[in-house]
Amino acid sequence: MILRSHRAPGRARLLRVAAIVASLLVACSPDAEVDAKSTAGAAAVPGATVTGNYLAARHARTEGFSGDAAAFLLAALAKSPTDPVLLSRAYLALTLDGRVGEAADVARRYLEVDSAGALAHIVVAVGDIRDGRYKDAVVRLQKIPQSPLSAFLVPVLQAWAELGAGRPEAANTSLERLRGNPPTATLYEVHAAWIADVAGNDEAALTHARAAVQAQGEPWLRLTELAGGIFERTGHPDEARALYKAYLDQHPDSVTLAPAQDRLSAGKASPRGIASARDGAAEALLDGAGIVGRQNNRETALALGRLGLYLRPDFPALQLLVGDMLEEGEHYAEANTLYEAIDRASPLAATARIGIARNLDRMDRFDEAQAMLRQMAVQRPNDSDPVGELGDMLRRRERFPEAVSAYDDAVARIGTLEPRHWRILYARGIALERSKQWPRAEADFRKALEFEPDQPFVLNYLGYSWVEQGQNLEQAEAMIRKAIELQPNDGYIIDSLGWVLFRLGRHDEAVEHLERAVELRPEDAAINDHLGDAYWAVGRQREARFQWQAALESRPEPELKVALERKLQDGPVRAANAEPQ
DSSP states (O other): OOOOGGGSOOOSSOHHHHHHHHHHOOOOOGGGOOOTTOSSOOOOOOOSSHHHHHHHHHHHHHHTOHHHHHHHHHHHHHHSTTOHHHHHHHHHHHHHTTOHHHHHHHHHHHHHHOTTOHHHHHHHHHHHHHTTOHHHHHHHHHTOOSOGGGGTHHHHHHHHHHHHTTOHHHHHHHHHHHHTSHHHHHHHHHHHHHHHHHHTOHHHHHHHHHHHHHHOSSOOHHHHHHHHHHHHHTTOHHHHHHHHHHHHHHOTTOOTTHHHHHHHHHTOOOOOSOOSHHHHHHHHHHHHHHHHHHTTOHHHHHHHHHHHHHHOSSOHHHHHHHHHHHHHTTOHHHHHHHHHTSOTTSTTHHHHHHHHHHHHHHTTOHHHHHHHHHHHHHHOTTOOHHHHHHHHHHHHTTOHHHHHHHHHHHHHHHOSOOGGGHHHHHHHHHHHHHTTOHHHHHHHHHHHHHHOTTOHHHHHHHHHHHHHHTOSHHHHHHHHHHHHHHSTTOHHHHHHHHHHHHHTTOHHHHHHHHHHHHHHOTTOHHHHHHHHHHHHHTTOHHHHHHHHHHHHTTOOOHHHHHHHHHHHHHOOSSOTTSOOO
16 A cells, blocks of 8 residues: 555644644754755855845845855945835845844944834834934834834833833833733733832732732743743742642643742742843843744844844743744754754753654754753653654654554654644554554544544544555545535545545545645645556546656656556556555
């Protein structure tokens, strides 16, 4: 049986990374690494002309190489130092590359010729905050014209700059701009609590922290950590304990609050999570990166994250977030540089180490990745994540029996499975099916559906597996149709529907769905093969051969390749509704 393992993606992102990044937001030697996306790995070599460097910078930026884009733009600026387009693109490229000090200098030059750029003002203001020029930062932030960032980020940054300048009342006045807007009202309470805490106003800190927690049905992680710290420091440990419990009830796998719980049990004092105005501004930029990222403005989100790390380089929550954004852009070595810098004492360090291993695997350094994960598994015998991630790596490399072994270890470490564990059952089911252990695979898929009855990828995988085996076809059709309702534009699931209709002998219906699947996934060999079979069944032999040829040119799996070559020579050997090979 030919069953594409990519038909239903596995854990696209390590579960804990996704959970931590989501909850944080309301939100290897690095010198030896080369960005995995780079084709040559060499430094950019600027050309001799402004136009040439500008065009090269545009291409580099499109490909996601901010460092190369910055190099080309700086070379162009050397010949045309006041060009507003070059200046605007250069400061942004430098920011995205993490070179914020240089970016602030270029942004100042840009604002001299065009004062309308909100992000440029923020970059300069962050440079002022970093250097302790808080009053200058306030003046700069007051100049920012109306923009989406003005709705939430600018008032918070200005408030922290006012606090740094020794004006706590002015800080509160700046925050008041958030209070009348329901989407930002919680942000007001949160930062008002933290500003009061840094200023030593325990009563105000407690009042605002309580209001922030009360406004949230489910507190996010940073609010839980920092508000809990305020409760502890102001002599309300029971409130802190209740807050930590409320978070853990919703996120039972989280280990991030373990230090706080240990501290409470030991009766130790809680350190401030935000100790200065600069820390608070970095926290504001973490919030901003999260808000903008959820609006799918990834470039601005990355820029804000880089600005936050410029203010507070040792900020694990932000290091993890920016690293995750770099991963999404396939800049694996850069992401690992950030992950490696996370303090090993941080509760987030284990998540970062798993991220390093995942990225090493993506850079074709699987042996190093595997060794790291196996070492973590020994060091953390109750943690299922390292062996679960190893299982994912082995499955992607089609080492299915080894993947099953890793997943078995992960499930054993979990102990009693709960609905949130459906993903690992799904992943293990794929590995079991591909290693020809169908009874166990089917049991995992069924159990995953007990936990998550409307999970489209599990519905599709189990349904398609039944179709390939020629069993439970009517039930498979119903499951696949349900999956399509949930994922109406997924080419693989639409292909599954076409294929079950073909196997049921409803060839005209099958053609309609398989043509749609090929439109959505024209590069997939198995889908083209299916459409070829359906065309042949309805008498469209010439089109069938065209689809089989397209499938053959789409790098099919070895078993499918042999079948396609046979069909192209002799036509289909089996009947449309015969038992599978």
